[in-house]
Amino acid sequence: MELNRNQYFFAGILLVLIGMQLRMVSSFVLTPEVTQMLAKPAAVAQGGAPPTLAISSTAAGITGARKTVKPPEWLGWCLISVGSVLILHSLAMKKPD
Structure with missing residues (x-):
């Protein structure tokens, strides 16, 4: 199964939100x-x-x-970074047919 633009975008949003939660909670x-x-x-x-x-x-x-x-501090930043890259990657892909 090949991932399309919408699935990359959703995965990116999900990772950014999880990363933000890990940054806000100690x-x-x-x-x-x-x-x-x-x-x-x-x-x-x-x-x-x-x-x-x-x-x-x-x-x-x-x-x-x-x-x-107690999650490490770097984990939240890592998830936010990977999620941001996935969002940008999805925007660079062609739209699904």
Whole structure:
């Protein structure tokens, strides 16, 4: 399948928006369920048993172990740059028939 102008433009817009979000946010806090889902393959790769996270309910809701993801600063700039190049490339291509 060959990509046309519209698909390059869409991919460029998507990468620019994701890159802008990564530049505006310093860290992401994952839910306990997602943290446990990510911990299982890591434990299996290290040869251990999959960990179980203790989740206790409180008056404010369900709390448990939460992983904080801090993306590097360069990642946002990289996605913005690649997205910009894709947008410019799409504008240089001929229009689809």
